[in-house]
Amino acid sequence: MERSESAGINPNADTDQTSFQNLGADRASATTGDSSASFSEPEGGIKNRVKSVASSVKDRASGLPSIIADGLEAGANALRQNRAPAAGTSSGSSVALTSDSSIAAVTDTLASGMQSSADWIRDADVDKIKAGVEKQVKEHPARSLLVALGAGYLIGKVLRR
Numbered sequence: 001m002e003r004s005e006s007a008g009i010n011p012n013a014d015t016d017q018t019s020f021q022n023l024g025a026d027r028a029s030a031t032t033g034d035s036s037a038s039f040s041e042p043e044g045g046i047k048n049r050v051k052s053v054a055s056s057v058k059d060r061a062s063g064l065p066s067i068i069a070d071g072l073e074a075g076a077n078a079l080r081q082n083r084a085p086a087a088g089t090s091s092g093s094s095v096a097l098t099s100d101s102s103i104a105a106v107t108d109t110l111a112s113g114m115q116s117s118a119d120w121i122r123d124a125d126v127d128k129i130k131a132g133v134e135k136q137v138k139e140h141p142a143r144s145l146l147v148a149l150g151a152g153y154l155i156g157k158v159l160r161r
Contacts, residue, residue: 065122079110079111080108
């Protein structure tokens, strides 16, 4: 009698259950055994993709020192060309001449520092610099941490503006 009541409520109960069971079986096989067929790349393809990205990043990074050195040199040349002439102003005040000459001296010092930095970057050996930094961090970890925090703070301040 129970069967007749359930059959009266849902006459297709047996067929719905089998179709639901088949759907569940299809989903299970799609998520377990057939998952390799759903990916277009095998594991070796992912490794090759990572290696190609790493090599392209390495290629771009190898040209970075020369770009930085060129930028520093261009900045030094621009400072030298745009510096305030010390004797060319006639404001009638010795204070103006003193400030102009001190500005010119600071500009020359800055330009020569930028030029020497550009030369150092061009001549620097990256492996030697890396070894020196590693040695400093191993010998003075607290100081290295403080320098890194200070540099990070300053870079953060600059980038927020």
